[in-house]
Amino acid sequence: xxxxxxxxxxxxxxxxxxxxxxxxxxxxxxxxxxxxxxxxxxxxxxxxxxxxxxxxxxxxxxxxxxxxxxxxxxxxxxxxxxxxxxxxxxxxxxxxxxxxxxxxxxxxxxxxxxxxxxxxxxxxxxxxxxxxxxxxxxxxxxxxxxxxxxxxxxxxxxxxxxxxxxxxxxxxxxxxxxxxxxxxxxxxxxxxxxxxxxxxxxxxxxxxxxxxxxxxxxxxxxxxxxxxxxxxxxxxxxxxxxxxxxxxxxxxxxxxxxxxxxx
Amino acid sequence: xxxxxxxxxxxxxxxxxxxxxxxxxxxxxxxxxxxxxxxxxxxxxxxxxxxxxxxxxxxxxxxxxxxxxxxxxxxxxxxxxxxxxxxxxxxxxxxxxxxxxxxxxxxxxxxxxxxxxxxxxxxxxxxxxxxxxxxxxxxxxxxxxxxxxxxxxxxxxxxxxxxxxxxxxxxxxxxxxxxxxxxxxxxxxxxxxxxxxxxxxxxxxxxxxxxxxxxxxxxxxxxxxxxxxxxxxxxxxxxxxxxxxxxxxxxxxxxxxxxxxxxxxxxxxxxxxxxxxxxxxxxxxxxxxxxxxxxxxxxxxxxxxxxxxxxxxxxxxxxxxxxxxxxxxxxxxxxxxxxxxxxxxxxxxxxxxxxxxxxxxxxxxxxxxxxxxxxxxxxxxxxxxxxxxxxxxxxxxxxxxxxxxxxxxxxxxxxxxxxxxxxxxxxxxxxxxxxxxxxxxxxxxxxxxxxxxxxxxxxxxxxxxxxxxxxxxxxxxxxxxxxxxxxxxxxxxxxxxxxxxxxxxxxxxxxxxxxxxxxxxxxxxxxxxxxxxxxxxxxxxxxxxxxxxxxxxxxxxxxxxxxxxxxxxxxxxxxxxxxxxxxxxxxxxxxxxxxxxxxxxxxxxxxxxxxxxxxxxxxxxxxxxxxxxxxxx
Numbered sequence: 001x002x003x004x005x006x007x008x009x010x011x012x013x014x015x016x017x018x019x020x021x022x023x024x025x026x027x028x029x030x031x032x033x034x035x036x037x038x039x040x041x042x043x044x045x046x047x048x049x050x051x052x053x054x055x056x057x058x059x060x061x062x063x064x065x066x067x068x069x070x071x072x073x074x075x076x077x078x079x080x081x082x083x084x085x086x087x088x089x090x091x092x093x094x095x096x097x098x099x100x101x102x103x104x105x106x107x108x109x110x111x112x113x114x115x116x117x118x119x120x121x122x123x124x125x126x127x128x129x130x131x132x133x134x135x136x137x138x139x140x141x142x143x144x145x146x147x148x149x150x151x152x153x154x155x156x157x158x159x160x161x162x163x164x165x166x167x168x169x170x171x172x173x174x175x176x177x178x179x180x181x182x183x184x185x186x187x188x189x190x191x192x193x194x195x196x197x198x199x200x201x202x203x204x205x206x207x208x209x210x211x212x213x214x215x216x217x218x219x220x221x222x223x224x225x226x227x228x229x230x231x232x233x234x235x236x237x238x239x240x241x242x243x244x245x246x247x248x249x250x251x252x253x254x255x256x257x258x259x260x261x262x263x
Numbered sequence: 264x265x266x267x268x269x270x271x272x273x274x275x276x277x278x279x280x281x282x283x284x285x286x287x288x289x290x291x292x293x294x295x296x297x298x299x300x301x302x303x304x305x306x307x308x309x310x311x312x313x314x315x316x317x318x319x320x321x322x323x324x325x326x327x328x329x330x331x332x333x334x335x336x337x338x339x340x341x342x343x344x345x346x347x348x349x350x351x352x353x354x355x356x357x358x359x360x361x362x363x364x365x366x367x368x369x370x371x372x373x374x375x376x377x378x379x380x381x382x383x384x385x386x387x388x389x390x391x392x393x394x395x396x397x398x399x400x401x402x403x404x405x406x407x408x409x410x411x412x413x414x415x416x417x418x419x420x421x422x423x424x425x426x427x428x429x430x431x432x433x434x435x436x437x438x439x440x441x442x443x444x445x446x447x448x449x450x451x452x453x454x455x456x457x458x459x460x461x462x463x464x465x466x467x468x469x470x471x472x473x474x475x476x477x478x479x480x481x482x483x484x485x486x487x488x489x490x491x492x493x494x495x496x497x498x499x500x501x502x503x504x505x506x507x508x509x510x511x512x513x514x515x516x517x518x519x520x521x522x523x524x525x526x527x528x529x530x531x532x533x534x535x536x537x538x539x540x541x542x543x544x545x546x547x548x549x550x551x552x553x554x555x556x557x558x559x560x561x562x563x564x565x566x567x568x569x570x571x572x573x574x575x576x577x578x579x580x581x582x583x584x585x586x587x588x589x590x591x592x593x594x595x596x597x598x599x600x601x602x603x604x605x606x607x608x609x610x611x612x613x614x615x616x617x618x619x620x621x622x623x624x625x626x627x628x629x630x631x632x633x634x635x636x637x638x639x640x641x642x643x644x645x646x647x648x649x650x651x652x653x654x655x656x657x658x659x660x661x662x663x664x665x666x667x668x669x670x671x672x673x674x675x676x677x678x679x680x681x682x683x684x685x686x687x688x689x690x691x692x693x694x695x696x697x698x699x700x701x702x703x704x705x706x707x708x709x710x711x712x713x714x715x716x717x718x719x720x721x722x723x724x725x726x727x728x729x730x731x732x733x734x735x736x737x738x739x740x741x742x743x744x745x746x747x748x749x750x751x752x753x754x755x756x757x758x759x760x761x762x763x764x765x766x767x768x769x770x771x772x773x774x775x776x777x778x779x780x781x782x783x784x785x786x787x788x789x790x791x792x793x794x795x796x797x798x799x800x801x802x803x804x805x806x807x808x809x810x811x812x813x814x815x816x817x818x819x820x821x822x823x824x825x826x827x828x829x830x831x832x833x834x835x836x837x838x839x840x841x842x843x844x845x846x847x848x849x850x851x852x853x854x855x856x857x858x859x860x861x862x863x864x865x866x867x868x869x870x871x872x873x874x875x876x877x878x879x880x881x882x883x884x885x886x887x888x889x890x891x892x893x894x895x896x
Contacts, residue, residue: 080762092757094750098565105750106761108743114763116743122568145565
């Protein structure tokens with residue numbers, strides 16, 4: 001942590017579905033240019049947490065502040081305008097457009113040209129779009145239909161789209177899910193490099209611990225909706241509770257009973 | 264007081280048939296995810312069948328037996344339809360399913376006229392329920408009381424069926440998760456067929472039970488289906504309780520609407536529907552559709568603007584079209600004018616459907632509003648043509664602003680049903696508000712200014728306006744707005760995550776499409792010199808859909824070709840046969856099942872293949888192989 005103002009501050013974030021407490025009182029922050037991993041077993045509430053951060057679902061309680069401004073009840077499009085890029089667990093791209101056009105749509109939106117009815121989009125900000133594609137090593141794919149890309153390429157395209165608004169913060173929900181091991185490492189190295197070059201804060205969820213421990217400067221551990229550990233990769237790795245969740249089934253079971261009694 | 268009670272009871276009695284038909288539609292949708300447009304046709308068939316059977320079979324047993332037999336016979340027809348037609352289109356986009364079942368409706372309408380004749384048929388009174396009873400000094404037919412009872416009885420019977428039988432449990436399971444039911448080893452095919460037959464049985468029973476109350480005729484299908492769509496939009500598709508509650512609500516609104524707004528009673532239903540949609544967009548008892556399904560227009564091959572050579576070709580075609588008056592006679596010119604106007608109408612709908620992914624089943628509303636805008640300005644205000652042409656379409660724009668605001672809150676089948684209901688409301692107002700619109704007699708004597716009064720000049724005017732607007736639509740498709748619209752269609756989630764307000768984009772697209780349709784309507788009013796409620800009607804909306812489909816939904820401008828072919832075919836067909844609906848319905852079904860890409864879509868595919876083959880033969884073998892692998896991906 002470099003001491004500058006945080007790009008993201010979360011306080012007491014809470015969400016329940018019926019009787020299930022998906023996220024309970026989660027608080028943390030991400031500093032400028034900091035790479036933070038949010039880990040936890042399946043069903044820990046990572047994605048729910050993520051969806052509250054960019055306004056996709058409204059939290060029951062708690063606040064989200066981006067760059068000092070409260071964005072708790074803002075829809076995703078407003079959060080994006082504040083400088084947040086988002087990638088999804090299952091990629092969301094525009095499958096009937098070319099790769100370049102996918103970027104151009106984001107660039108046009110960033111330039112507030114969405115309601116322009118007459119300009120030619122295929123010529124809009126071509127150079128910027130190609131530069132972004134170059135950044136994720138996809139310059140050769142610009143004119144390919146997005147619908148026929150391989151999954152790993154879609155993930156990289158999503159990253160380029162997420163970078164189109166010069167974000168201060170990237171929210172990446174399982175950026176490497178569904179990719180081959182080699183590709184995973186390459187993609188996360190790419191993300192880390194871009195983030196460092198442009199001082200972008202990154203918050204990502206991940207199941208691959210190699211990826212987490214290679215890149216994260218700080219790790220947050222979520223279990224049953226609660227933040228149970230936070231710190232450097234080394235300290236989290238030593239944390240007995242974290243070890244219990246990931247390794248010791250017996251301890252997890254006890255912990256689970258305990259939690260259940262509380263909740 | 265007593266009058267209100269009787270009015271209330273009459274409303275409840277009307278709710279019975281509405282509930283039967285709506286619950287059938289809901290059950291079918293729950294399992295098969297098809298909104299069966301032909302449900303009104305099955306209702307009508309039930310009534311005709313019951314009429315014939317109750318005439319032949321005598322006595323109390325004969326009458327009631329005839330009613331049930333009629334419903335069973337129609338259910339058997341439904342099962343056959345499911346096996347022959349629907350099984351082929353379960354995987355198609357919703358639009359195609361709606362269109363195919365609408366095609367079926369058209370065919371049934373003509374078949375009914377062939378079998379039973381065009382006149383209204385009066386059915387027998389129900390044995391045991393011939394008289395009337397006294398309610399606070401007012402007469403209420405005792406048959407109405409029977410109907411009031413039958414609604415809750417059927418609701419209870421359906422509850423037992425779905426909670427106490429193995430079949431019912433399977434249906435409920437399939438409504439929640441079809442794939443899981445299939446994975447558990449249930450034969451999907453027969454489950455679907457039986458569910459469809461059951462739903463059709465309910466519709467036919469609803470029709471059969473109407474015969475002691477109402478005359479049977481060949482237009483009752485569309486009347487009921489629009490009411491049913493309103494019911495399921497309010498009650499929520501897939502919910503039987505919702506269908507019951509909403510059927511009662513809509514029937515009562517109709518019964519009392521006449522007292523509140525005697526001339527435009529349908530307004531009350533519209534206001535309630537709008538209120539429900541604002542509070543609960545998926546209906547009172549409905550659940551939000553989780554994953555939106557594939558909409559037409561999502562072909563993999565990305566669109567591109569025309570090349571220079573293609574633009575030259577289009578300019579040549581335009582020049583050829585403009586030279587028609589030099590060698591064509593007046594009849595040819597007026598037919599060509601009509602085609603040009605409908606090409607514009609189809610292009611506006613196509614913009615909404617292909618770029619927006621929004622299949623409107625009521626696009627004629629805006630066409631008709633444009634026509635009425637012109638007619639009212641010309642007749643009531645005596646405005647000159649230029650003013651009428653500029654200001655008339657504003658009525659269509661206003662309609663699109665209001666209806667579009669609600670419509671874009673929904674998607675897929677809900678959007679289709681809602682747009683249809685809105686169009687029907689606009690039609691009813693034009694039909695009922697005789698003082699202003701002239702009702703069924705329409706507004707006559709709308710003549711163009713002397714400058715464009717000859718057929719040739721009016722043709723040139725129409726061609727120029729249509730061509731300019733079609734070009735404008737194309738520019739919009741390739742503008743940032745057009746891309747934002749397509750982005751929302753492809754992935755609303757991603758669009759929102761990059762700052763695009765999808766609902767607003769869709770709303771504006773709806774208004775643009777509606778306004779351009781209104782311009783087409785304004786021209787049409789001058790072409791015909793008159794305006795009738797038909798220009799807001801369902802059949803014109805469907806004509807538009809067929810033009811788009813025929814041209815190719817997944818193309819940029821296929822609707823133009825579709826409109827030309829369809830309109831020419833239609834004019835020729837009407838002059839050749841009395842059974843144009845039968846032929847048209849059959850054409851729609853064939854298109855959907857065998858030819859879903861449309862004319863332009865097929866042409867593009869063929870050109871693409873030829874180009875690829877040329878590339879393959881021109882390049883060395885290894886490169887050709889790579890190309891092959893590429894294209895196989």
